[in-house]
Amino acid sequence: MTSQQLVNRRVRSMMKIALSLGLMLGSGLAYGFVQTAFYPKQHEQSTQAELGRFGRAEYEQLKPGMSLTEVRSILYRGIEVSRSATTATFVWENPDGSKITATFEHDLLKSKQQSGLK
Secondary structure, eight states, X not given: OOHHHHHHHHHHHHHHHHHHHHHHHHTTHHHHHHHHHHOHHHXXXXXXXXXXXXXHHHHHHOOTXXXXXXXXXXXXXXXXEEEOSSEEEEEEEOTTSOEXXXXXXXXXXXXXXEESOO
């Protein structure tokens, strides 16, 4: 093998390593580690959001006339507890028992109630 071929082989090998590292960084693995290690409070808050926890601030964002899709973008998952031809009622509940109940008419928010939100 010539010295040029050896150099080319090493360069290709280093490029593969760099590409692998770049993919790891791009996928958020390193970012997630740094966020957790150096900003634990921020990580805790983002984890709560991922788990679907919500509070009074999210409740106040809900406005009559919003579509079910818009409400779900704020509250994420909910359980449909009843439905008729024109209305549907959904409940979102936190682990502590606080909850939001929303009634939709023709898929638009008609009313909302909350219980125990902080």
